[in-house]
Amino acid sequence: MMWDIPLSELEYGPEEERAVLEVLHSRWLTMGERTATFEEAFAELAGTRHAVAVANCTVALHLALLGVGVGPGDEVIVPDLTFIAGVNAVRYTGAVPVLADVTSPQDLTISPADVEAKITPRTKAVMVMHYGGYPCNMDAVHRIAQAHGLAVVEDGAHAPGAEYRGRPAGSLGDVAAFSFFSNKNMASGEGGMLTTNDEEIARAARLMRSHGMTAQTLDRHKGHAHSYDVVLLGYNYRLTEIEAALAAVQLRKLAEFNQARAQLVEYYRAFLAGVPGVEIPFSGFGEPDQWPFPARSSHHLMVILLPDDEVRGRVIEGLREHRIQSSIHYPPAHSFSNIQEEARSGRVRIDGLETVESVAPRILTLPLSPSYGQPVAERVAEVIQASL
Numbered sequence: 001m002m003w004d005i006p007l008s009e010l011e012y013g014p015e016e017e018r019a020v021l022e023v024l025h026s027r028w029l030t031m032g033e034r035t036a037t038f039e040e041a042f043a044e045l046a047g048t049r050h051a052v053a054v055a056n057c058t059v060a061l062h063l064a065l066l067g068v069g070v071g072p073g074d075e076v077i078v079p080d081l082t083f084i085a086g087v088n089a090v091r092y093t094g095a096v097p098v099l100a101d102v103t104s105p106q107d108l109t110i111s112p113a114d115v116e117a118k119i120t121p122r123t124k125a126v127m128v129m130h131y132g133g134y135p136c137n138m139d140a141v142h143r144i145a146q147a148h149g150l151a152v153v154e155d156g157a158h159a160p161g162a163e164y165r166g167r168p169a170g171s172l173g174d175v176a177a178f179s180f181f182s183n184k185n186m187a188s189g190e191g192g193m194l195t196t197n198d199e200e201i202a203r204a205a206r207l208m209r210s211h212g213m214t215a216q217t218l219d220r221h222k223g224h225a226h227s228y229d230v231v232l233l234g235y236n237y238r239l240t241e242i243e244a245a246l247a248a249v250q251l252r253k254l255a256e257f258n259q260a261r262a263q264l265v266e267y268y269r270a271f272l273a274g275v276p277g278v279e280i281p282f283s284g285f286g287e288p289d290q291w292p293f294p295a296r297s298s299h300h301l302m303v304i305l306l307p308d309d310e311v312r313g314r315v316i317e318g319l320r321e322h323r324i325q326s327s328i329h330y331p332p333a334h335s336f337s338n339i340q341e342e343a344r345s346g347r348v349r350i351d352g353l354e355t356v357e358s359v360a361p362r363i364l365t366l367p368l369s370p371s372y373g374q375p376v377a378e379r380v381a382e383v384i385q386a387s388l
């Protein structure tokens, strides 16, 4: 199926093409100077002292969890309504993921009340995910984390450029992870970043992304080192220079992209207002008189709620007939067969997820990309109205 309106587009221009060609001409493909320059620029965006580039966000989450000391015997509270990577990253460490509910149908981020209810003596950390680019209630999360001595890990995959009380996503917990997968606000195919203000977490992440080696191929190439030690168990979680070069260009365009996303979301809200059967989460987000805290979304997703799964199926089909792609973010983690199997043997905890249960069959994600203007929002809204 070739879509007339895909869920998102790769927003690439001649700058991206030039950047990739420069890498090829440089004859250096893996984790070199472009990666280091990109890390510096990203640390500035995230407002952190350190940024460590890695192969993708999933491994950034793995290193983030290891960095705050998560391991076998621990529990980590993670959102049920997230991409499975967040849950899997906890499983890689040998810890038990404990799935938490959403706050409400209006606020689809992790419920601080449910986080608090699920704390046990084994709880080591809480992972928050800024769903769709909308930051979580970080004051509430920190109050709970401080009271119980928990680390806070941010999954910022949706949230580069988002802000909570004027502070950037990526600097709102002990450590954060970002994704540059093809459909993200900044896209380089694959790619990820770990951000932190903690010197020790950053140092460990730099070692672990490349097998715990004390010197890299580039150091040896430059004659800075002729051998190396291996000081801990690491992985090959390195980024390529091609990805770093692409992501660096996308980072320069991010503010403009996020602005265009915000504008498109406004058009959607206007065209869908008053369509019976359509509810739009995060209404009044960040407005002092309507939302519990001031914040700015990076508008990664345009999500609506429909009355139920049957109506949602009808709308998806209506959109498909008009060659408009839609998607579901996400089937809740607890609904997957492997997660249910693991829960039966106590390796994942999936109790008390009533709000996710009721909201998940109603969620639908509409096309959103910086180059889509008013006509896309208008067309999609028309088709939805007709399908309903």
Ligand SMILES: Cc1ncc(COP(=O)(O)O)c(C=O)c1O
Pocket: 056, 057, 058, 059, 082, 083, 085, 086, 129, 155, 157, 158, 178, 179, 180, 181, 190, 191, 192
């Ligand atoms: C919320 C969330 N977390 C983590 C990931 C994993 O990112 P990556 O594909 O870069 O490993 C994604 C991406 O798809 C995501 O949406």
